[in-house]
Amino acid sequence: MSKPWAPQNLEETQMMNFYMDESGNTGDIAATSSKLEFGGQPVFSLAAIGIPNEESLGQALITLRRKHNVQATEIKLSKIIKRKPEFALEAIELLTKSDFPFFVEVVDKRYQLAVSITNGFVWPPYFNTAESQKTVWLKNIFADYIYYKVPDHVLYEFVRCLHEPSNEKIGAYFDLLRDSVLADVHEVAQALCQQVEESKDDFRLMIEREGDRAHLRFLPGPDIGKRAQVVWMLPNFSSFTNIYARMNLCLSGELEGCRIFHDEQAHFDEIIAEAKSQVEGADMASMTFTPPHADYNFEQMADLFFKTSPESTGIQLADIVAGLSMRWYQAHMQQHTDTEILDMAMDRLLCSSNRSRGIGINVVGPHEMARQLFGIAGY
Secondary structure, three states: OOOOOOOOOHHHHHOOEEEEEEEOOOOOHHHOOOOOOHHHOOEEEEEEEEEOOHHHHHHHHHHHHHHHOOOOOOOOHHHHOOOOHHHHHHHHHHHHHHOOOEEEEEEEHHHHHHHHHHHHHHOOOOOOOOOOHHHHHHHHHHHHHHHHHOOHHHHHHHHHHHHOOOHHHHHHHHHHHHHHHOOOOOHHHHHHHHHHHHHHHHHHHHHHHHHHHHHHHHOOOOEEOOOOOEEOOOHHHHHHHHHHHHHHHHOOOOOOOOEEEEEOOOOOHHHHHHHHHHHHOOOHHHOOOOOOOOOOOOOOOOEEEEEOHHHOHHHHHHHHHHHHHHHHHHHHHOOOOOOHHHHHHHHHHHHOOEHHHOEEEEEEOOHHHHHHHHHHOOO
16 A cells, blocks of 8 residues: 655655654753753753655644544644543654654753763863764763762752853862762772863863963853853754754755755744754864764755744644653653553654664663663664
8 A cells, every 4th residue: 555645756755855843942951940950841852754745744644633533733742642642653653654764862951961061071172082983982981970970069060150151160160070979989980080180181271272261162162042142052953963964864965955844943943043054064074973873964955944833744743753752751761650652652663763874763861761761662
């Protein structure tokens, strides 16, 4: 039996449109309080699906709405997940049975803090060896340790450094981070202490070179929002760029003519557009390491548009994928017991993944959590 919106030829596949939506977004991670609750949304997800024929998808979703008596014309997972879970599962089946690509980024916000601390204070990109698979592996070990072992108040002090950055604050944070793990005899803790001391020496050298601006070398690069506000750690930025690079890999670089329709962003559309521009202009020739399962060498570019969810069934389906992915990670992170529907949905997605083409779910979280999740799904 033919699929309702299957591509007819290679050209149609390469000219497909991608629809994107997010879940769990409260903006800048650095806006969290000292409790590190991230506005009650500790997990962020961004999903994109590739569909060359949105009209046919719309008809399929209309049929599905009638079957499950879903009255709303705009499908939002937050409104149907508890009352109509089977609808959400069948919507996922519509996607997976179509054989079209989907790309999901799931970001544990506490882990993104740990990664930023690792990149700035444990293994900053100055006076060090070139990036490689080995250095990335070591950074992941340090980030995992910080995620699990470093106290909340130490993580939050890093956030405070972002709000009032200065050489004095950064210097003091090196000491605070080191002292928080100094008593731990574990080899990772001791290696972390040694790295922090070496990085602080790098910081002293940078002060000699750059004076009062040296601290900026050890903090994540900020973005500027629509109201001229400084945005330090927006998970949308890195999630979008990695999904875009995964699209590039999936289509073997043939992005010309493709369009990305992102759900309307009242505050961050300009930052997302800037993320697209930056990754397209990256000098890959100078890179010694690139992430796997993605292609950051852009020879062709897709066009980016912002569109409201009610206007697009593709975005509505992306909302379901993003929302289920976010809830799946968060439910297991918080050790909920009633995860059957979420596990079933993720199992369908994971069984339709293809790492060699960048298709599937990428978890930006500690290794143990990712291993647990993919183990539950049998992947």
